[in-house]
Amino acid sequence: MGIDRRSIVKFLIGGAVGSMFTPTPWILTDDISIWTQNWPWVPKNIKGVDAYVPTVSKLCPSATAMLVRTVSGRPVRTMGNPEHPLSGGKISPLAATEVQLLYSPSRIKRPLRKASDGGWKEISWTDALALLDEKLGFVKGSATRLAVISGDQTGTVNEVLSGFVASMGSKQFFLMPSEAQTLARAWELMGGAGMPGFETAGSDYVLALGADILESWGASTRTRRAYCEARPHGEVPAATYAYVGPSCTNTAVGADIWVAAKPGSQAAVALGLANLLIKAGATSSAPDFAAFKALAARFEPATVAQLAGVSEANLAMLAEGLQKAKAPVVIPGSEFGQGGSVAAAAAGMALNLLLGAYNQKVGLRAVPEFAPVVEKAMARKDVMANDLAAYMQGLAEDNKARPEILITYEANPVYALPGDVAGTVAKIPFKVAIAQFMDETATMADLVLPSPLGIERYDDVATPAGCGVAIYCLNTPVIDAVNPAANIHGGDVILGLAAKQNANLGFNSFKDVLAAKAKAVGANVADLTAGKAFVSEAVTGAQPSLAAEAIAKSLEAKAPEGAYALAAVNKLGFGTATTAVPPQNLKLVREFELAGTLMYVHLNKATAAKAGVAQGQKVTLKAGDGKAIPALVNISEMVMDGVVMAPCNLGHTAFDEFAKGKGANVARLFTAQVEPGTGLSFWTQTGVAIEKA
Amino acid sequence: MEEKRAHNADTGGQCSVLGGFLPFGLGLVLSLLVGWWLSPKLLFSEQSQPVAFNHKIHKEEAGMTCSDCHYFREDGSYSGIPTTKECADCHEFPVGSSAKEREYVNKYVKKGQEPDWKVYQMQPDNVFFSHAAHSLENCGKCHTDWTEKELCSTSGCHPDIGDSEAPPKYSENRITGYSASTMKMWACEYCHAMPDHRAYNANNNACFTCHK
Amino acid sequence: MSGAQQSFKILWGMAIDLDKCTGCGACMVACQAENNLAPEKDASKKQRVMNWLKVFELSNGKPFPDHDTAYLPRPCQQCGNPACVPVCPATVTKKDEEGGIISQVYPRCFGCRYCMAACPYKARYFNWYDPEWPQGWDKTLSPDVSVRPRGVVEKCTFCHHRWMKAKDKARVAGNDPYDLPEGAYVTSCTEACPNGAIVFGDLNNPKHLVHKLAHSEYAFRLLERLGMDPQVYYLSRREWVRRLGNHHLENEKTGEFTPLGGGHHG
Amino acid sequence: MDKALLPEGCPRCSLGKFLIWMAILGVVLAWGGYWMARIFLFGIGETALDNTFGFGLWITFDLAVIALGAGAFFTGLLRYILNIDPLKYIINLAVIIGFICYSGAMIVLALDVGQPLRSWFGFWHANVHSMLVEVMFCITCYLMVLAIEYVPIILENRQLNKIPFLHNLAHNFHLIMPLFAGMGAFLSFFHQGSLGGMYGVLFSRPYAYRPGFFIWPWTFFLFVLSAVASGPVFTMLIATIIEKASGRKLVDFKIKALMGKIAGTMLLVYVPFKIMDTWGWATSVLPEMGLTFGELFHGVIYGQWQLWTEIFICGVIPMIMLNVKSIRENPTWLYTAAILDCIGVSINRYVFTVQSLAAPVMPFDKWEIYIPNQAEWAPTFLVIAYGAVLISLSYRYLPIFPQERALNAAK
Structure with missing residues (x-):
């Protein structure tokens, strides 16, 4: 008998029966299911010892103070720092993702040199600095051949940068446009001392004139703590919040009152309110009160209604609210945190003066500046006077001498400045980007120097824009740099270059600069190092003026062209020009904010009917010649009549697959114009046409 | 082919009983052997600990107690295996003269590296185990006669190696990656589902008591 | 169900003040970082995006200028009479622990998604693919929460691991782990919210603020009339918001209805 | 070539022709198989x-085929338990269709779960409160019953039947068939019910x-x-399709009309x-939930037309037609009536699956749209092709139609 088919079948059956009586099939079944529970390609938990290390966000404009949770030294996440005035234990949507941004795919990991074919070549720090040193040699002593742009609004690194620019013989050091600059310029016009700050904690009537105070304006996490304190759960709020602006921003949602006003009409509204307040008896000991009164008298409610679209009743309601309040505060600002009118800022601050809310506990406060430590550094006033938008426009129009070298420090002007500056920047022969992420500006650079993230380095934060008290905080590295080749602070880079150029700034390292600063501030360095903030509630200065003359002159500015007014909105959740949308935050983008690569712009039903567009329709927004962005229509009643609302910080062309190509960059539509009387560019007023695509 | 099959069918009845049963029996026996003896051997891989740690010496000669290394932190977490840094408190340089200690110091302390300890009772990520909840203060309220040592090896939680001179071999399931002595859920439930325990914590057999 | 609902001495709950939420999304980001949610490249495919906590935009439906907006953060409602628990075929999800948090045991879930069909809050999410993190990012994952593979359902757990840690901390300090003071255990979103819109605590404990807030005249619960008895309360002084939390027929007054409740098979 | 395997006295098309038909089905199977592989490898994303x-x-398809496969248990019930004898002429086909429908549903279910390797957890860690557990147990058991019922049909293959052991086995199977028919009817009743219950219990x-x-x-x-x-008319329709395809009369029209009468x-x-x-x-449940009838329908794809089509065109009309x-x-x-009937039950299963989920429950939520993609269609067609393969093989090699010889001889 050979082995026939039948024996094999029998053998197999026997085997099958037998195996049923062994544990193997059951154990295997179980083990296989356990295998699916621990797939090797799914990351595993890494255990360790918890620690919470304090720092302050350098990425988020809110300057939220954070604790970084580390597990055996490994950073896990950021959370609010309960012991810190810039947080109160809470956190902004951008700062909340800062640890994850350490590993953002668009982080720059080592110095890069643009190759002749347009690609990138990794080079060593030594080579990179030698190259830069050599280039700098050619521009030394020239007032126009070096320009430096900084994206840091709060750090002492600006002293190093401006000191360096100054020692190189130039004055072309610019900050990226921000509220701080608008306020500083307005404050200067008013003759105020120190920096203007706004304190809302303890106020019973907070009027935000355009400023998105509960979202993106100033140290918003701090502002929002005051908002929270004034509104106990389920009880009648202790403070009324009112928001004036063209769209129902997050601040408007949180506020009790949203009064719709055309984009960039803050000055008109403020003057209208001033008119009503003065009529009701408000006065000021300011030297130019009479002139201001005369100016305000031109803004009768009917005029304001026409200029700003604010109904007479609403204007009266706001005036009454301010008047009746015990501790009111008016906060003027651009709807999207940049490009605001200086005159509007001045008019808004003047309201505080009329209300007597000046240098009190609540309201407008002249916050003292911290003494500079880098001797050669440009004065803050001079830095604030440097108008980057105007400079770029000058370059574009060949009115200004083109620089040979442009250094950007954690700034992304190519993306964020109004209009299209890429072409202008491209013409600059040598561009250096000191950056954390591969943003639009870094992409255009000839040399890219990586910058560590705030939680990886020594740095500092001094009184964020509009903050009602003086605050100084020191950052120490929370963790070891995740990219060892990207662990040199831009401040150190500049100090090194300065030394090589014999333009000594008096410090060997940026850490020394910080130590000197801490000392100059008068803070306890040990406390600062331990993560505590230095806070000074002192105010400075005498009676400012109401800047009547400048405001009056500013009214000569031309009204925007275009059938519809553009209202941009800036949400911290969507990131900033330098971070783009952080990967996690992409989930914050709502359904009717982005569809694939197209973003939505929002207009109300009446406006949509007028424009003849329907929900979901593809349109092109056009502003002036050649400036256009594609978008989809979302019909939303959160926008006033005649206005198109669009989000900032979408539409990046650089960064990673999370941010790139998502929506369009609304900054492309802005046109900056120098404001008469104040001399600073503004772009809060943009007229657009809606064309069906 | 068809004919052959038909033929076989016809003559099937005449096959000897043994001949009919033999292949079946062979398959049966072979599968039983594989199932009971071979496959458990194939399923697990045996590994040695990276360091020949001697519990006994530490206890008897250095006079250490368990909680010198295995302690609770202030935040309620449990230290588990001490880190190289903690070991280096004593072993920055070799304390004794053993070659193994010297090897440990050279390989880990000097380089500041953690040994890749194989944890006999390593639970997967989806398990949350609170050492604090399983302390003598809790369990000892009723089990008054238990020592800490007994508590730690109740229900097979930990192999009793507190007095060992060398760590036992570690065997790992090749499919699941679990240690052979990783407690399965039923072993946890040996205590958790015990009706007698309900009075003390009515929900101690809830899913989230142990899962994360 | 079939049988009485379990009653708990501790009932973790939230009171979210919708008048204070401005929709910034800090809670959503804090949730992702705390609970190891992977980022997603195409976040505009909203029906595929995972958010244990999602902020909805509510409208009073009126045209400008009478329009009003509210934002509503939606975590898992940890229902007292959950729709998801009885339907699960493999006993993956249960409401059986003190505190009343609905558990989800990922290694046991085989992904039938019946619980998702049952949950009217869309609080349950399915792992359509294996989670993927940009290179190195996985090193930032929290050790407190297991990472879920594809094919299983997950949801908000009120940061349950934080409760476990708080209990352990109390134990080691010699305190009663079942009598935590307010604030010893809060969720990541509660902690993050810059407006303090979320209050978290034990609904059964009069010493905790949520206990009081749950009884506020401004409090309501989402879809309360379906009888699921959620442990998340919302507060709003605006009637339209309270009305929008529940279906109301035109002739019904806000907040007036008889909860339906399950009580069928299962 | 395969003549020896064909049922006696029942001519079939040439093997070549048959293989071409199989190849066509094979293409569909390959298409479905490709997507199945992708789904197993990458997940149901x-x-x-x-x-x-x-x-x-997939769930719609499962529910529909399980409903349409009900011909198996119901015909079995009527044939074996209630002794409606003429049904013996179609019972074999009913069983095969039942087997195909249930095993097909199982294939799709294995794809549809996120973790197929854990799908046995539903049995091992069963939650007795879940309707889905009832469904899983009943479907699995009933599939086994159907397999057992299928066995004697296979054993009746001309060559297999020559083996005395198998011949006797088949005979004995037939004797105990009423037992299985009874079990099948019981199981089937419960899972058809619990499938409906799965939806009905969703109080949210x-x-x-x-x-x-x-x-x-x-x-x-x-x-x-x-x-x-x-179910009965679906079985009858499939018989008719086989007749049309093969050009042979297989079931007496009287039997078909009888099936129609049963369904009617x-x-x-x-x-x-x-x-x-x-x-x-509409008048009681919805108002209690604070809803009106109109709110449960939306636009065209979720419009009321589906409800009216289901109830009137595919319910009342076939009801009248089949009873006259x-x-x-x-x-x-x-x-026509049979087709309407089958469409009606499919619409019912579709709306209970898709519209139930599409309808927003939170008042501020919105209707969502669902359009199945290739990854879902391909395995669905794979199951249909698999059914066609099984029916083709069964028809070709098994004497499943007792009347075939007589009907065609008469012609």
Whole structure:
């Protein structure tokens, strides 16, 4: 008998029966299911010892103070720092993702040199600095051949940068446009001392004139703590919040009152309110009160209604609210945190003066500046006077001498400045980007120097824009740099270059600069190092003026062209020009904010009917010649009549697959114009046409 | 082919009983052997600990107690295996003269590296185990006669190696990656589902008591 | 169900003040970082995006200028009479622990998604693919929460691991782990919210603020009339918001209805 | 070539022709197999399902084929338990269709779960409160019953039947068939019901929720009734399709009309109940939930037309047609009524799956759209092709139609 088919079948059956009586099939079944529970390609938990290390966000404009949770030294996440005035234990949507941004795919990991074919070549720090040193040699002593742009609004690194620019013989050091600059310029016009700050904690009537105070304006996490304190759960709020602006921003949602006003009409509204307040008896000991009164008298409610679209009743309601309040505060600002009118800022601050809310506990406060430590550094006033938008426009129009070298420090002007500056920047022969992420500006650079993230380095934060008290905080590295080749602070880079150029700034390292600063501030360095903030509630200065003359002159500015007014909105959740949308935050983008690569712009039903567009329709927004962005229509009643609302910080062309190509960059539509009387560019007023695509 | 099959069918009845049963029996026996003896051997891989740690010496000669290394932190977490840094408190340089200690110091302390300890009772990520909840203060309220040592090896939680001179071999399931002595859920439930325990914590057999 | 609902001495709950939420999304980001949610490249495919906590935009439906907006953060409602628990075929999800948090045991879930069909809050999410993190990012994952593979359902757990840690901390300090003071255990979103819109605590404990807030005249619960008895309360002084939390027929007054409740098979 | 395997006295097409047909089906199987492989490798992210539509085409398909496969248990019940003898001429086909429908549903289910390697957890860690557990147990058991019922049919293959052992085995199987038919009827009744119950218990889904009798929501009974009202005519339709394809008469028209009559009678029970249920839902359940009837429908794809089509065009009309003898006995009308009936039950299963999930429950939520993609269609067609393969093989090699020889000889 050979082995026939039948024996094999029998053998197999026997085997099958037998195996049923062994544990193997059951154990295997179980083990296989356990295998699916621990797939090797799914990351595993890494255990360790918890620690919470304090720092302050350098990425988020809110300057939220954070604790970084580390597990055996490994950073896990950021959370609010309960012991810190810039947080109160809470956190902004951008700062909340800062640890994850350490590993953002668009982080720059080592110095890069643009190759002749347009690609990138990794080079060593030594080579990179030698190259830069050599280039700098050619521009030394020239007032126009070096320009430096900084994206840091709060750090002492600006002293190093401006000191360096100054020692190189130039004055072309610019900050990226921000509220701080608008306020500083307005404050200067008013003759105020120190920096203007706004304190809302303890106020019973907070009027935000355009400023998105509960979202993106100033140290918003701090502002929002005051908002929270004034509104106990389920009880009648202790403070009324009112928001004036063209769209129902997050601040408007949180506020009790949203009064719709055309984009960039803050000055008109403020003057209208001033008119009503003065009529009701408000006065000021300011030297130019009479002139201001005369100016305000031109803004009768009917005029304001026409200029700003604010109904007479609403204007009266706001005036009454301010008047009746015990501790009111008016906060003027651009709807999207940049490009605001200086005159509007001045008019808004003047309201505080009329209300007597000046240098009190609540309201407008002249916050003292911290003494500079880098001797050669440009004065803050001079830095604030440097108008980057105007400079770029000058370059574009060949009115200004083109620089040979442009250094950007954690700034992304190519993306964020109004209009299209890429072409202008491209013409600059040598561009250096000191950056954390591969943003639009870094992409255009000839040399890219990586910058560590705030939680990886020594740095500092001094009184964020509009903050009602003086605050100084020191950052120490929370963790070891995740990219060892990207662990040199831009401040150190500049100090090194300065030394090589014999333009000594008096410090060997940026850490020394910080130590000197801490000392100059008068803070306890040990406390600062331990993560505590230095806070000074002192105010400075005498009676400012109401800047009547400048405001009056500013009214000569031309009204925007275009059938519809553009209202941009800036949400911290969507990131900033330098971070783009952080990967996690992409989930914050709502359904009717982005569809694939197209973003939505929002207009109300009446406006949509007028424009003849329907929900979901593809349109092109056009502003002036050649400036256009594609978008989809979302019909939303959160926008006033005649206005198109669009989000900032979408539409990046650089960064990673999370941010790139998502929506369009609304900054492309802005046109900056120098404001008469104040001399600073503004772009809060943009007229657009809606064309069906 | 068809004919052959038909033929076989016809003559099937005449096959000897043994001949009919033999292949079946062979398959049966072979599968039983594989199932009971071979496959458990194939399923697990045996590994040695990276360091020949001697519990006994530490206890008897250095006079250490368990909680010198295995302690609770202030935040309620449990230290588990001490880190190289903690070991280096004593072993920055070799304390004794053993070659193994010297090897440990050279390989880990000097380089500041953690040994890749194989944890006999390593639970997967989806398990949350609170050492604090399983302390003598809790369990000892009723089990008054238990020592800490007994508590730690109740229900097979930990192999009793507190007095060992060398760590036992570690065997790992090749499919699941679990240690052979990783407690399965039923072993946890040996205590958790015990009706007698309900009075003390009515929900101690809830899913989230142990899962994360 | 079939049988009485379990009653708990501790009932973790939230009171979210919708008048204070401005929709910034800090809670959503804090949730992702705390609970190891992977980022997603195409976040505009909203029906595929995972958010244990999602902020909805509510409208009073009126045209400008009478329009009003509210934002509503939606975590898992940890229902007292959950729709998801009885339907699960493999006993993956249960409401059986003190505190009343609905558990989800990922290694046991085989992904039938019946619980998702049952949950009217869309609080349950399915792992359509294996989670993927940009290179190195996985090193930032929290050790407190297991990472879920594809094919299983997950949801908000009120940061349950934080409760476990708080209990352990109390134990080691010699305190009663079942009598935590307010604030010893809060969720990541509660902690993050810059407006303090979320209050978290034990609904059964009069010493905790949520206990009081749950009884506020401004409090309501989402879809309360379906009888699921959620442990998340919302507060709003605006009637339209309270009305929008529940279906109301035109002739019904806000907040007036008889909860339906399950009580069928299962 | 394979003549020796063909049933005696039943000519079949040439092997070549048959193989071409198989190759066509093979293409579909390969297409479906490709997508199945992708789904097993990468997960069901490949499909168009999402967090709103956890259930979609596959569940609809499963429910529909299980309802249409009800011909197997119901015909078995009538044939073996209630002794309606003429049904023996179609019972084999009913069993095969039942087997195909249930095993096909199992294939799709294995794909549809996120972790197929853990799918046994539903048995091992069963939650007795879950309707889905009831479904899983009943479907699995019933599939085994169907397999057992299929075995004697296979054993009747001309060559297999020559083996005395198999011959006897088949014979003995036939003897105990009433037992299995009874078990099948019991199991089937319960899972058809619990499939309906799965939806009816969703007290948080206004579209699906139905109170009911004791622990069973009304959908429990409605699903059973609609299944038995459509299963028999589906079997009859498949028989007709085989006849058309093969060009041979296989089942006496009287039997077909009888199947129509059975379904018609069941529709007579089902349709009034369905109408009452809908009425009660619209006027009582929905208002309790704070909803109106109109709010549960939306736009065109979720419009009320589906409800009216299901109830009237595909419910009331076939009910009348199948119960009027003269209409029923006209082949064209019989088939039309049968097709309407089957469409009706499929719409029912579709709306309970998709519309239930599409309808927003939170008042501020919105309707979502679901369009199945290739990854879902391909395996669905794979199952259909698999059914076609099984039927083709069975028809070719097994004597499943007892009347075939007589009917064709008469011609």
